[in-house]
Amino acid sequence: MESTTKQASSRKRDQAASLNSRKTGGFWKLFKQQRYLYLMSVPFVIWAFIFSYVPLWGWLMAFQEYKPARSFFDQKWVGFDQFITLFQDQQFYLALRNTLAMSFLGLIFGFIFPVIFAILLNEVRGMVFKRTVQTVSYLPHFVSWVVVAGIVTKALSTDGGIINELLVSLHIIDQPIQFMAQGQWFWGIVTASDVWKEMGWSTIIYLAAITGIDQEQYEASRVDGAGRFRQMWHITLPGMRTTIIVLLIMSIGHLVSIGFEKQFLLGNNLVTDYSQVLDLYALKYGLEMNRYSYGTAISIFNSVISIILLFTANGIFKKTTKESIM
Amino acid sequence: MAANKAFNATRGDKIFDVCNTIIMALVLIVTLYPFLNVLAISLNESSDTVRGGIHLIPRAFTLENYSVIFQYQGLLQGAQISILRTIVGTIFGLISASMLAFTLSRVDFQARKFISTFLALTMYVTAGLVPTFLLIRDLGMINSFWVYVLPGVVSAFNVFIIRSFIDGLPYALQESAKLDGANDFTIYLKVILPLCKPVLATIALFLAVGQWNSWFDTYLYNASSPQWTTLQYELMKVLQQSTQQSGAVNANDMAKQMASISPESIRMAITIVVTVPILVVYPFLQKYFVSGMTLGAVKA
Numbered sequence: 001m002e003s004t005t006k007q008a009s010s011r012k013r014d015q016a017a018s019l020n021s022r023k024t025g026g027f028w029k030l031f032k033q034q035r036y037l038y039l040m041s042v043p044f045v046i047w048a049f050i051f052s053y054v055p056l057w058g059w060l061m062a063f064q065e066y067k068p069a070r071s072f073f074d075q076k077w078v079g080f081d082q083f084i085t086l087f088q089d090q091q092f093y094l095a096l097r098n099t100l101a102m103s104f105l106g107l108i109f110g111f112i113f114p115v116i117f118a119i120l121l122n123e124v125r126g127m128v129f130k131r132t133v134q135t136v137s138y139l140p141h142f143v144s145w146v147v148v149a150g151i152v153t154k155a156l157s158t159d160g161g162i163i164n165e166l167l168v169s170l171h172i173i174d175q176p177i178q179f180m181a182q183g184q185w186f187w188g189i190v191t192a193s194d195v196w197k198e199m200g201w202s203t204i205i206y207l208a209a210i211t212g213i214d215q216e217q218y219e220a221s222r223v224d225g226a227g228r229f230r231q232m233w234h235i236t237l238p239g240m241r242t243t244i245i246v247l248l249i250m251s252i253g254h255l256v257s258i259g260f261e262k263q264f265l266l267g268n269n270l271v272t273d274y275s276q277v278l279d280l281y282a283l284k285y286g287l288e289m290n291r292y293s294y295g296t297a298i299s300i301f302n303s304v305i306s307i308i309l310l311f312t313a314n315g316i317f318k319k320t321t322k323e324s325i326m
Numbered sequence: 327m328a329a330n331k332a333f334n335a336t337r338g339d340k341i342f343d344v345c346n347t348i349i350m351a352l353v354l355i356v357t358l359y360p361f362l363n364v365l366a367i368s369l370n371e372s373s374d375t376v377r378g379g380i381h382l383i384p385r386a387f388t389l390e391n392y393s394v395i396f397q398y399q400g401l402l403q404g405a406q407i408s409i410l411r412t413i414v415g416t417i418f419g420l421i422s423a424s425m426l427a428f429t430l431s432r433v434d435f436q437a438r439k440f441i442s443t444f445l446a447l448t449m450y451v452t453a454g455l456v457p458t459f460l461l462i463r464d465l466g467m468i469n470s471f472w473v474y475v476l477p478g479v480v481s482a483f484n485v486f487i488i489r490s491f492i493d494g495l496p497y498a499l500q501e502s503a504k505l506d507g508a509n510d511f512t513i514y515l516k517v518i519l520p521l522c523k524p525v526l527a528t529i530a531l532f533l534a535v536g537q538w539n540s541w542f543d544t545y546l547y548n549a550s551s552p553q554w555t556t557l558q559y560e561l562m563k564v565l566q567q568s569t570q571q572s573g574a575v576n577a578n579d580m581a582k583q584m585a586s587i588s589p590e591s592i593r594m595a596i597t598i599v600v601t602v603p604i605l606v607v608y609p610f611l612q613k614y615f616v617s618g619m620t621l622g623a624v625k626a
Binding site for chain 1: 509539593
């Protein structure tokens with residue numbers, strides 16, 4: 001989404017430049033003319049400054065040994081000590097591994113399923129049925145992770161959970177599996193819940209991309225004797241290509257900042273080795289232990305990684321398509 | 327796809343259609359079953375649910391579970407705060423996003439480029455858990471209602487969505503209003519806002535759902551003040567009990583307080599209470615949020 005607003009903004013910027021060059025009169029004259037525009041924007045800019053930029057100043061804490069009782073300037077500066085402690089902690093590497101693993105799984109499946117679903121949905125003939133499926137598929141997106149975690153836990157429970165019931169009655173397994181208590185299932189559970197929750201919602205943009213495809217292409221391919229699968233493969237999918245790439249790059253940029261809601265709500269003490277992501281690690285070993293400096297160091301590490309990933313992804317994208325999304 | 331229908335369907339096409347319908351039906355079932363199951367259990371007598379085997383239809387219908395959970399003070403309080411934060415947060419968010427979007431859509435506005443970049447950066451750089459926590463603490467917003475509303479007032483994402491909508495409106499409307507002597511605020515209020523209803527409905531839905539669904543701010547900032555508890559947080563406490571023995575109030579304690587209702591029935595009833603408001607609203611706003619999400623997305 002950001003990318004599309006980006007495109008719009010760059011287009012507008014060109015217009016602005018041409019309009020501004022036509023303007024005459026000094027800065028203050030214009031300032032006075034535009035006082036209402038300033039009154040309507042500056043308060044919110046200050047607001048955003050306080051809540052989004054001021055905390056960045058707190059990053060300096062990562063180079064201190066922060067003690068809550070003292071003021072910022074009375075803190076002891078310790079250089080990179082916090083980071084050294086961080087890189088020596090075994091837990092940190094587990095958290096990093098879990099973050100990357102669940103991010104990549106989420107990225108791959110959270111993009112394959114919506115694309116396939118959008119293509120198949122586009123092929124549905126009955127309009128009422130199509131609308132119904134669409135509306136229903138948006139439903140889980142609006143439901144909170146708290147509720148989804150409850151639903152998933154219930155469905156996977158050994159005590160009458162539908163998944164175990166199905167697997168047992170189909171004789172795939174003899175005994176109900178303790179999904180929520182065994183670490184090796186955790187990444188899969190998180191990924192599957194994510195797909196279940198967001199698949200329908202993600203299709204909105206892909207469906208819009210499909211609507212933009214020239215209908216004549218389908219007719220022409222029909223005349224050439226192409227079946228439905230070949231149409232999907234040679235027309236629909238290439239038609240979605242740009243949208244897919246842009247969304248993919250955007251999600252790579254947000255790869256490490258996947259949040260921790262799912263992991264927090266679905267995880268438990270038995271599966272910590274697989275559920276603890278960097279943010280949860282910062283929460284548990286930083287904030288909740290009052291180790292503010294350490295927690296900040298984790299957040300900085302997280303940000304640096306995601307910026308590197310974003311630039312890498314954008315660089316690859318630039319090379320292959322000669323376009324930039326940033 | 328209408329064009330395709332002009333051609334006679336081949337046998338392969340028919341097989342494909344059947345398979346596709348089955349796949350779509352499966353998606354429907356997989357999405358809906360969990361909700362219907364929760365609903366059925368919440369409407370079933372607690373003592374009967376324990377026997378298991380409730381799927382889509384309650385075996386021993388009752389409304390007792392609901393009447394019981396609403397005797398629990400935390401839930402009533404949580405419901406009030408959740409409703410309040412949803413209303414206040416949505417109004418604040420709408421005002422800020424629409425005003426910023428309007429100023430940013432004005433090509434003649436001097437500070438436009440600066441503000442645009444300034445806001446865009448907030449989408450990429452976030453300070454992280456600890457610095458944000460300390461800021462909230464220093465602002466004295468811990469254990470207060472305002473921590474739910476104030477930090478999220480300005481959302482760059484919402485601003486940019488509304489702006490691309492305003493960009494699509496004819497600029498001449500603003501210019502003619504200007505010729506009639508209207509100032510910029512009047513133009514915003516009388517010309518732009520009424521035309522923006524569809525996109526404002528979308529953003530209102532996003533804001534309201536976001537407010538209604540959050541629980542982590544309650545957990546982090548207001549866990550020790552029961553008067554600011556929220557529905558999602560209450561549900562979270564009850565659900566967490568099923569996966570781990572973490573302290574606080576859990577469903578077992580609640581179940582003991584509440585006559586002979588089993589924890590599972592309580593969980594399911596609260597889940598329904600928390601989910602139903604959203605289910606009632608979102609289908610009616612579908613055409614708005616679909617166009618809101620795709621605004622300008624298909625230009626490429």
